[in-house]
Amino acid sequence: MSGAHARSGQVKEAANMSNKGEVSATTGHGALVLGRDQGNRWLRYAALGAVALVMLYPLLWLVGASFKTNAEIFSSAGFWPSRWDVSAYAKGWKTSTEYTFATYFLNSFLITLPRIVVTVVSCVMVAYAFARFEFWGRKLLFSIMIATMMLPLIVLRLPQYLVFREIGWLDSYLPLIVPSAFATDTFFVFMLVQFLRGIPRDMEEAAQIDGCNAWQLLWHIIVPLLKPAIISVVVFQFIWTMNDFMGPLIYLASVEKYPVSLALKMSIGATEEVEWGNVIAISVVALIPSVAVFFAAQKHFIEGATSSGVKG
Amino acid sequence: MARLSLSKVEKTYPNGFKAVHGVDLDVRDGEFMVFVGPSGCAKSTLLRMIAGLESITAGELRIGDRTVNSLAPKERGIAMVFQNYALYPHMKVYDNLAFGLKLARTPPAELDRRVRHAARLLEMEHLLDRYPKQLSGGQAQRVAVGRAIVKKPEVFLFDEPLSNLDAKLRAAMRVRLTELHRTLRDSDQPATTIYVTHDQVEAMTMGERICVLKDGVIQQVDTPTALYERPANAFVASFIGSPEMNLLPARLEATDTGLTVLLAGTRLRLPGERASVLAGLPHRAGGTVQLGLRPEHLTLSARPHGDSEPLAARLRFTEHMGSEVYLHVDVGDLVMTARIPAEQALPLQGLQRGDALTLHAQMAACHLFDAETGLRLA
Numbered sequence A: 001m002s003g004a005h006a007r008s009g010q011v012k013e014a015a016n017m018s019n020k021g022e023v024s025a026t027t028g029h030g031a032l033v034l035g036r037d038q039g040n041r042w043l044r045y046a047a048l049g050a051v052a053l054v055m056l057y058p059l060l061w062l063v064g065a066s067f068k069t070n071a072e073i074f075s076s077a078g079f080w081p082s083r084w085d086v087s088a089y090a091k092g093w094k095t096s097t098e099y100t101f102a103t104y105f106l107n108s109f110l111i112t113l114p115r116i117v118v119t120v121v122s123c124v125m126v127a128y129a130f131a132r133f134e135f136w137g138r139k140l141l142f143s144i145m146i147a148t149m150m151l152p153l154i155v156l157r158l159p160q161y162l163v164f165r166e167i168g169w170l171d172s173y174l175p176l177i178v179p180s181a182f183a184t185d186t187f188f189v190f191m192l193v194q195f196l197r198g199i200p201r202d203m204e205e206a207a208q209i210d211g212c213n214a215w216q217l218l219w220h221i222i223v224p225l226l227k228p229a230i231i232s233v234v235v236f237q238f239i240w241t242m243n244d245f246m247g248p249l250i251y252l253a254s255v256e257k258y259p260v261s262l263a264l265k266m267s268i269g270a271t272e273e274v275e276w277g278n279v280i281a282i283s284v285v286a287l288i289p290s291v292a293v294f295f296a297a298q299k300h301f302i303e304g305a306t307s308s309g310v311k312g
Numbered sequence B: 001m002a003r004l005s006l007s008k009v010e011k012t013y014p015n016g017f018k019a020v021h022g023v024d025l026d027v028r029d030g031e032f033m034v035f036v037g038p039s040g041c042a043k044s045t046l047l048r049m050i051a052g053l054e055s056i057t058a059g060e061l062r063i064g065d066r067t068v069n070s071l072a073p074k075e076r077g078i079a080m081v082f083q084n085y086a087l088y089p090h091m092k093v094y095d096n097l098a099f100g101l102k103l104a105r106t107p108p109a110e111l112d113r114r115v116r117h118a119a120r121l122l123e124m125e126h127l128l129d130r131y132p133k134q135l136s137g138g139q140a141q142r143v144a145v146g147r148a149i150v151k152k153p154e155v156f157l158f159d160e161p162l163s164n165l166d167a168k169l170r171a172a173m174r175v176r177l178t179e180l181h182r183t184l185r186d187s188d189q190p191a192t193t194i195y196v197t198h199d200q201v202e203a204m205t206m207g208e209r210i211c212v213l214k215d216g217v218i219q220q221v222d223t224p225t226a227l228y229e230r231p232a233n234a235f236v237a238s239f240i241g242s243p244e245m246n247l248l249p250a251r252l253e254a255t256d257t258g259l260t261v262l263l264a265g266t267r268l269r270l271p272g273e274r275a276s277v278l279a280g281l282p283h284r285a286g287g288t289v290q291l292g293l294r295p296e297h298l299t300l301s302a303r304p305h306g307d308s309e310p311l312a313a314r315l316r317f318t319e320h321m322g323s324e325v326y327l328h329v330d331v332g333d334l335v336m337t338a339r340i341p342a343e344q345a346l347p348l349q350g351l352q353r354g355d356a357l358t359l360h361a362q363m364a365a366c367h368l369f370d371a372e373t374g375l376r377l378a
Helices: A003-019 A028-065 A070-075 A087-094 A101-132 A138-149 A153-167 A174-182 A186-197 A202-210 A214-225 A227-243 A246-251 A260-266 A276-306 B043-051 B093-103 B108-121 B137-149 B167-186 B200-206 B224-229 B234-239 B272-277
Strands: B004-012 B018-027 B032-036 B058-063 B078-081 B155-159 B192-197 B209-214 B217-222 B246-255 B258-263 B266-269 B288-293 B308-320 B324-331 B334-341 B356-362 B367-370
Touching: A028 A276, A070 A276, A087 A101, A087 A276, A101 A138, A101 A174, A101 A186, A101 A214, A101 A227, A101 A260, A101 A276, A138 A186, A153 A174, A153 A246, A174 A246, A186 A227, A202 A214, A202 B078, A202 B093, A214 A227, A227 A260, A227 A276, A246 A260, A260 A276, B004 B043, B018 B043, B018 B217, B032 B043, B032 B200, B043 B058, B043 B078, B043 B155, B043 B192, B078 B137, B093 B108, B093 B137, B108 B137, B137 B167, B167 B200, B192 B200, B200 B224, B209 B224, B209 B234, B217 B224, B217 B234, B234 B246, B234 B288, B234 B367, B246 B334, B258 B288, B266 B308, B308 B334, B324 B356
Parallel strands: B032 B192, B032 B209, B078 B155, B155 B192
Antiparallel strands: B004 B018, B004 B058, B209 B217, B246 B258, B246 B288, B258 B266, B288 B367, B308 B324, B308 B356, B324 B334
């Protein structure tokens, strides 16, 4: 197409767009800009869709594979099973131990839910102190707290194990829950501090004049304003705790106390042929709580994790 | 009784910066006192010290019969309205108003009565079920005021409450707040009010007395009229009044007929009664002074009883305000502003920038300030 024809085509396109109520372009140059914007938008969507597919396909494949036989799993990378066989779910749920996955899921929740509660309570209080109070050593303590975030988790495992062994807490859930009650999840404290710093102090001053002491201020004013950030803490802690493998591996010896993460590993036995269909099926089931929590809270989670929290 | 008194009150920050320098002030029971001054003059700091949100480094603050320096805000009997309203976004308007009373364990019936009374007073009964984000600026400000009223404090504190509103709404709220103060006082409720603003129009129209602050020091405390007619120093003179007073370097000279002010090469005679007060000044510091002339005391025609002194000027530009015209002129090297009623502005028609004209200065209304200290001479 010649340049003149191209330009007239683009001007017509601009005129059509104008008829539809979009911004009109009266010059050829304006029409070019509009046309390119439309094309760019579809290109962006296509690129994002392709990247999303690449990232999500293993998960999608997992769901498809949970309906396949062992042989089909290893022979086909495609999503669609030759026939939809749900028996893997039933067999995987029953497991080859004396306990079903109901027990293991219950154990996971017995660890996760108390841990979330103590994490939220302790991290909110510590973040409130750092963000709103002036006390001797505040900056030093905050720096130390941030510094501990740099420590690799594996460095802490051995000393913590020795401490809990001395206390007599091995083979119990306490080593997995109690440290979080002391705000040792410094990432959450840091996130809450940053969120708090974005909240104007006017409301707190108004609440002080209304008669709030520090605790009432925290409960009536700060916590409701922190809701998006607290939901983020809940979501992150839920997902991380449900997925935690090393902690339960080190501290739990009794099979009846195993959470889902250990039970999944147990189903991949070293001495017998692995029923991969069962393992994959139960892996899909194990993902459901985390995915459900994420999607239920995503509106608040995004706001809490990214916004500065300016309100009012 | 809801008197408030500040006695040698000071505020020094940990880094050594002294924000408030020995403030002494008495606010009468039921009075509407305005703190006004430019940004950084410590008017908000002083208000926050009264509220208990900032500590008092030295001096004494008394509310009623009590010294309240070490008391928490809730124990001082104060209520505060913030510039940004500071409403609780997660509570409805009703709960915003009721929050302080709930904390004080007010019986539910009494709480409801007081909330609804405040809502009626401020014409916002229809807003009680809304959240703050559903309110306009003016409505939010009324809720903030209502939250103060329900507490029945001894002293109301307002921290630039109208700054965030548009000009028209600000004017309407000024009237509403003034009327509210009168209503509370007339119904024998405590109504002592301290109102902080940087807007001198708000100060002049709302205050029964105005405290002008600069750099943490009180410049003058007086009625609006007295501040306007007898400013204590050049700062107050230039801060109060719009357009600003013309403050011009001049020299007092004694002549055979009396005192004159030499301004940009022109001699302006001072009326006899002014001259008698200033007799010794021409011999002090070479007689240098600051001459203050309010824009409305510069006219295009001489006054009939003869205290107008002519000033040769050149036009810079005019601002037409509808009912009056602001005339900006050069007088020698000096720039001056005159305020001419529109009906007297006919001589200005056809004048261009740089054209010559004569202004007449009403010397009976002029102000004289010390050239170094800025203090009023007469």
